[in-house]
Amino acid sequence: MARRALILVEGSRGNGHLYIQAARRLGLHPITLSADPTQYGYLAVEKAEAIRVDTDDFDALIRECSQLGASYDIAGITGFAGRDESKYVKVSKLCRHFDLPGPNPEPIEQCYDKFAQRQLLAQAGVPVPAYRLGRDVTDVEKAAEEIGLPVVLKPVAGSGSSGVRLCRNIDELAEHTTYLLSGEHNWRSSPRILIEEFARGPYYSIDTMGDEVIAIGTADFGPPPYFVAREYIFPAPLSDDQYRCIADVSLSCLRALGLDWGPANIELRWTKRGPVAIEVNPRLPGLTTPRLVQLAYGVDLITQHIKLVIGEEWDLRRRQVQVAAARFLIPESDGLLDWIKGDRRAAAEPGVAEVELYVKPKVAIVRKSDDRDPIGHVIATSPDRAQTETILERAAGLITWSITPLPTPVKREQP
Template identity: 65%
Template sequence: MATRALILLEGASNMLRYVQAAKRRGLHPIALSADPSPYDYLAAEGMEAIRVDTDNLDPLISECSRLTETYDIAGITSALEDVYATVGKLCRYFDLPGPNPASIEQCCDKFTQRQLLAKAGVPIPAYRLATNESEVKSSAAEIGLPVILKPAVGIGSSGVRLCCNVDELAEHTTYLLGGKHIWRSSPRILVEEFEQGPQYNLEVMGDEVIGIAAADYGPPHFVCRGHIYPAPLTDGECKRITDVSLSCLRALGLDWGPTNIELRWTNRGPVVIEVNPRLAGSPVPDMVQLAYGVDLITEHIKLVIGDEWDLRKGHAQTAAARYLIADCDGTLDWIDGGSRAAAVPGIADVKMYVEPKTPIIRRDRIAHVIAAAPSRVRTEGILQRAVDLIDWSITQK
C-alpha cells in the first residue's frame, strides 16, 4: 500500500505544527515551494521539500501527478493565504476536499471583500479604492480624517497605517506608491474610515465559531501586541459578534475550513475590519488549544483528508500572549531572560524570533510569551511576571 501523503503548499508560521500533526495521523508531509531552503530545519521531522513554481497551477499539477506515482495523496492544503486559492484549484483537479477557489480569491481582494460584505448588509467601515495620489486625497476628504491606508491585497498588516492628518496621508501615500512597498499586482489602495473601539479576533472552522480573542493592535501600523482567549464579553456581546461573523461567511461563500475574522466593537456595535480565509498565524492555534482544548491544525488536516473532525471543546481556561516589539530600527545586540520567563509556573511558551546581532526594524516581533491559567486575573499576572524577566538592547541606526 502506498504511503499517504499530505501536500503543503509553501510555508507559514504554523508549518512545523502542520508537519507534526500530519505525522501523528500517519501522513507523510511534503512541502511544495518556490524556495524550499527555509524548510531545512524541518528535515529532522522527516519532511520532504520540493522546489516548484507555486504561482503557476500547471507545474503544481505536474508535480502532484508525479508524486501520485509514489504516494497516495490524501490531501492538499496550506496555512498561507497567498496560495490558498491555488490549493482549492489543486483539490478540485485531484478530486480532494478543499476550499472554493473563487470564494478565496474574492475574499483575498479586500476591495471585492468590502463590496460583497456591504451588499449583504454586514457592518463595515466606509471605504474607497484609490490608485494614485489624487484619488487617495479625494477619498480621504470624502470619508474624513483620520483614515487607514492599506494595500487592497496583502497580509500581516504590511503597508497598513492610520493617517491622522494630511501630512501623514501624503507620507504614507508616497511610501505605498513610491517604490518602497512591494506590490504583487498593480498598486491599489483602500482608504478606510478608522473605526474606534476594542478589537476582537475570531477563529472559525466551517460555520462554527471556536473562540473569540480580545486583541491589542497598536496604531499607527496596527502591529498586534497581545491576545487573550476568551475575550471578556457578555453572552449578549458574544452572540452579536458571532451573528455578524457568520453573516460574513455567508456573504463571502466561506463555508469550508478555517477562517479568521477581525472586528471592532464601536458605538454602532460590531464592525467587521477584515475576513481572512485561513487559519490565523502562530501562536494563535496554540492559544486556542490551551483555552478551549481544540487543536485547530489537527482538525483542519482531518477535514483536508476527508476524515470526520471533532470541534467539541475539551476544557475552559484563559490563555494570553504578549508579543515583544522592537521600538526602533537597528541591530539587536542581545536578549536575555527567556529561560527565566519560561520557568515561571503557568507559562506555556516563550519563543525568541530574532537572534542577537540581527538587523531589525521598528515593529518587528522580537519574542512572544504565552501564559495559561483557570482565570483571567491569574493568567495576566503570570504573563506580566514572565515578560518583566525579559530584557534586550538595540543599537539604533
C-alpha cells in the same frame, strides 16, 4: 500499499511546524512544496521532506503533485498564504484539480481582494466601515475628504498589516500615499489602495470552522499609526449578549462571502453601532492563535483542519475553558542584536505554556511596522484572566535584549 501523504504548499513561521507534527500524529507523511525550503527552519529541525518548486507556477505545482502521486497516496493538499495570499488560492485550485477536499477557489479569490470583500459584505447588509478605492493621489485625497479623517490606508491585496497605516491628518495621508504609490511597497499586482473609515472600539478575533464559531479572542496593539499586535487573549471577556452578537455578525460574513468550507478568521471592531467587520481571512490565522485556542478551549484547530483536508471526521467539541494569552516581544529600535536572554527563566515560571524566540544574536533588526516586528513571544494560561495577565507580565519581563545601532543606519522599511 502507498504511504498517505499530506502536501503543504509553502510554509509558515508561526504554525508550519505544528502542521508537520499534527500530520505525523495522524499517520500522514508531510511534504512541503516551496520556492525556497531553506526559509523555513523548522523543516530541518523536524527532518521533514521538502521539494523546491516554483509555487507561483500553477502548472509546475500540478506536475509535482502528479509525480508525487506515483509514489504516494495523496490524502490531501493544503498550505499557507504567507505574505502572498495568491498561494492559498492556488491551494484551493489544486484541491479542485485533483478532486480532493478543499475550499471553493472563487470565494477565496474574492476574500483576498479587500475591496471586493468590502462590496460583498456591504451588499449583504454586514456592517463595515465606510470605504473607497484609490488608484492615485487624487483618488485617495478625495476619498479621505468624503469619509473624513482619520482614515486607514491599506493595499487592496496583502496580509499581516503590511502597508496598513492610520492617517490622522493631511500630512500623514500624503506621506503614506506617496510611499504606497512610489514603488517602495512590494506590490504583487497593480497598485490599488483601500481608504476606509477608522473604526474605533475594542478589537475581536473570531475563529470559525465551516459554519461554526470556535473561539473569540481580543488583542491589544502598539501605538498608532501602525497596527502591530502586542498581546492576544482567549476567550475575550464578553457577556452572553455580546458573544451572540459577535457570532451572528461573523456567520453573516461567511454567508456573504460564500465561505462554507474549512477555517476562517474574522476581525471585528465593536464601535458605537456595534460589531463592524474589518477583515475576513479564509484560513487559519498565523502567529500564536491556534496554540491559544487549543489552550483556552481544548480544540486543536490544526489537527481538525487536516482531518477536514483528508476527508476524515472532525471534532470541534470544547473540552476546557482556560484563559490563554500571548505577549509578543517587540524591539523599540533597529540595529544589531547583541544578545537576548531570560527565555529559560521565563519558561520556568508557573503558568507559562510556551516561550519562543524568533531571532538569534548578531542578526540585524529592521522593524517593518507589521507582523514581522516581533522577535519572540510568551504564552501563559490559568483559570482566571487577571492571573494570566500577571503571569504573562512577570514572564515577559524576564526576557531582555540589547540592540546596537548599525554604523550605517538601515533605512526603515515602511509597511
